[in-house]
Amino acid sequence: MLLVPVIDLMHGQVVRAVRGERSTYRPIVSRLAAGSDPLTLARALLERCSARQLYVADLDALLGGAPQTAVLRTLLADQPGLELWLDAGFATPAQAQRLRDELGADGARVVPVFGSESLQSAAGLPADAILSLDRRGAERLDPAGCWDAPQHWPRRVIVMTLERVGADSGPDLDTLAAVQRRAGDRWLIGAGGIRHAEDLQRAAAAGAGAWLVASALHDGRIDGSMADHRS
Template identity: 30%
Template sequence: MRIIPVMDLQRGKVVHAVGGQREDYKPLKTLLARSSDPLSIAIAFRRFGLKELYVADLDAICSTGHNLNPIGQISSQNMLGLIVDAGFRRADEVESYVKKGVKKIVLATETLGGFNEVSKVIAKYGVQVVASIDIKFGRVIAKSRSMQLPLAELIQKFEAEGASEVLLLSLDRVGTAQGPNHAILENTLSYATVPVLVGGGLRDITDVRRLQVQGASGVLVATALHNGTITKDDLYHL
C-alpha cells in the first residue's frame, strides 16, 4: 500500500486544502516542520519514510500563475518521486514541469480537454500519466463533454490512451476528515485494470487499512500526517 503525501502549493507556499474551496485555503500548520516552506515540508516527508509526493500547483490549476520554482527545488533533491497536477488542459502544457524533472503527470477530468491528450503526453515526453477522476458529492466533475461519461467508460477510455494509474479524488472531502468514498472505490475496482489510488477525506490508519483490504494500491494523505493522526509508527506497521 503506497502512502502518498500531498502538497498543495499556492503563491510559493504550502497551504491547507479543505473541501475544494481553493480561494479560502490558508497557510499550512504542521507538526512535521516549522514553516510552510515547500522544501522543508518535502524533507520532513522523506524523514517520515515516504518515497512519493503528490503536488497540486493550485495557481496553475486556477490559471493565476505557477509554482515551478519550488517544484524544481524539490525535484532537484532526488528524494521523492513527484506526481504533479497543474490543471493541464493540453499535452504541451506539461513541458515546463517535465523540464523540472517531474516523471509522473496528473491529467484530471476537472481540467483536461480530451482523452487523446493522455497518449500525446506519453508519446512526446515519455512520462507516466495518472488519470484523475475528480468527484464532488458523488458526481464526476469534467470540463470536456467527452468526459461526461459513466465511471466505467471514463476508466476504460483513460486506460486505452495509456494511463498507468487511476486516481479517485473526492474534492469535497479533501481536508475534512470525513472518511474516503468507499462505495465509489468498489465500483472503480470492478472496472479498472491499472492500479487505483484514492484521495480525499482520510481520517486515520484504520481508513488506510480498509482501503487496502478493498484493493486500493495507494492513498493520498495530507491532514492526517500534519496533525499527527497518522504516525511514522503507523506506517511502519502497515
C-alpha cells in the same frame, strides 16, 4: 498500500486543503515543522512516510496562473531520488511536457497528473501519466467525459473525492469500488478522507494500491509504518 504525502502549493506556500474550496485555503499549521515553507514541509512529510513519491497540487496553475516552477525546481534539486506527481491543471499532454522541459533534466522525475476537471480529452495520455477522476459529492468534474472512457485510462488512476479532502470524514470507498469495477488491472489511488490507521486498513482491503494523504500526517494521526513502498 503505498502512502503518498501531499503538499498543496499556493503563492509559494503550503496551504491546508479543505473540501476543494480553494478560496478558503490558508497556510498550513503542522506538527511536523514550523511554518509553511514547501521545502521544509516536503522533507518532513517524506521522512514521516519514508516515501520516495510526493504529490504536489500547484494551485496557482490550477486556478489559471503560472506554474510555480521555482518551487518545483527547489524540491527536485533537494530530493534527487524523488518522483514528483504534479497536478498543475494540465489540459493536454503537450502542456505537461512543456513544463517538464522547463524543469530541465529533473523534469524526467515529474509524473504529470491529469485531472478530469481540467483535461480536454482522456485519449492519448502518456504511458507514465496519472489520471485523476475528480468529483465533488454527486457531481463529476469532467467536461471531457473521462469517467466514462475507461478504454483511455492510463495504468495509474486517482479517485479524487474533493469534499472528503481535509474534512475528517473518512475515505469514499463506494466510489473507489465503482471505479474498480471498470478499471481492469489498473492501479487505483484514493484521495481524501483518511483520518487514522483504521481508515488506511479499510482502504487497502477495498482495493486501493495507494492513498494521497496530507491532513492526517500534519496532525500526527498517522505515519508511514503501514506503507508498502513498491509502486
